[in-house]
Amino acid sequence: MAEGLTLIGYRYSVYTRIVRAALIEMGLEATYHELNPFAATPDPLLSEHTPFGRVPVLRDKDFTLTETSAILRYLDAIGPGLSLVPTVPHQMARMAQVVAITDFYGYVPLVRQVFANAVFAPMMDEPLDQSALSEGLINARPVLQSLNAIAAEGHQLNGIDITLADLHLAPMMAYFTMAQQGASMLAAFPDLQRWWQGVADRPSLLQPTLLQAARPAAPLPAPACTVRHSKTCSQRGLTHVRRSENTCFNRLAGTTHQRSRPAFVGCLVVSARHGARSKGRV
Ligand SMILES: N[C@@H](CCC(=O)N[C@@H](CS)C(=O)NCC(=O)O)C(=O)O
Structure with missing residues (x-):
């Protein structure tokens, strides 16, 4: 039932994060398509699916749904597990x-x-x-x-x-x-x-990337970081959890990064590449 799910979202979008967490909690998989709704030039894919220019957008084959609360209700209805909507x-x-x-x-x-x-x-x-x-x-x-x-x-x-x-x-x-x-x-x-x-x-909040398919269709660019390494992540307000020798998890971006040197994590470079310069971006 859920095989055709595609989630169109943006890595820093809190609403996208809600849907990603829901997919995980509900045991569903989706193909993830990343786009920046704040970009100066509207992404044609977004315009095609919503006149409001906002993410997330969920597609289930030819059925398109926007509005996070509606998306969650839909996922809850099609998910394989117990409903997360109380009946009392x-x-x-x-x-x-x-x-x-x-x-x-x-x-x-x-x-x-x-x-x-x-x-x-x-x-x-x-x-x-x-x-x-x-x-x-x-x-x-x-x-x-x-x-x-x-x-x-x-x-x-x-x-x-x-x-x-x-x-x-x-x-x-x-x-x-x-x-x-x-x-x-x-x-x-x-x-x-x-x-x-x-x-x-909860793992669904901490590890959105556990959602196997919910990654950008094209791999993220390697973190060729423009963030100055002398500034630690905590100074920049990031929370990084080292999950293994060389993998760090960025709670804000919901991404993991594999590094050859475990000490350094440069996660935020991707922001500049999405051209998010025009207005608030979360
Ligand atoms: N009512 C929408 C709100 C979604 C929303 O505001 N998304 C933000 C990102 S978290 C967005 O796409 N903003 C783009 C903009 O404001 O131009 C929902 O429930 O899904």
């Missing part, structure tokens, strides 16, 4: 509420304003927009507050029953808490923080 009315309704809060109130402050300016811009040696960052921190608080109440109640975000709510929110929280200001803010919401601590290390 209170749980099901809370799940939908978490997804809606995440999309309509969470994405912009958590990702586009806080993460993009506190983490991504410095990482790319780009100027940060201080007013957007400040506004994001203000607007993130009620989002965390409402999600914390849901986590405290326990129908969703309880760390036990993983549902589409967890999959939708977790990648955004991953980005938000990479900002020191985001991590500090989350600490003020103990039930939500407890939920986050419980899901942050």
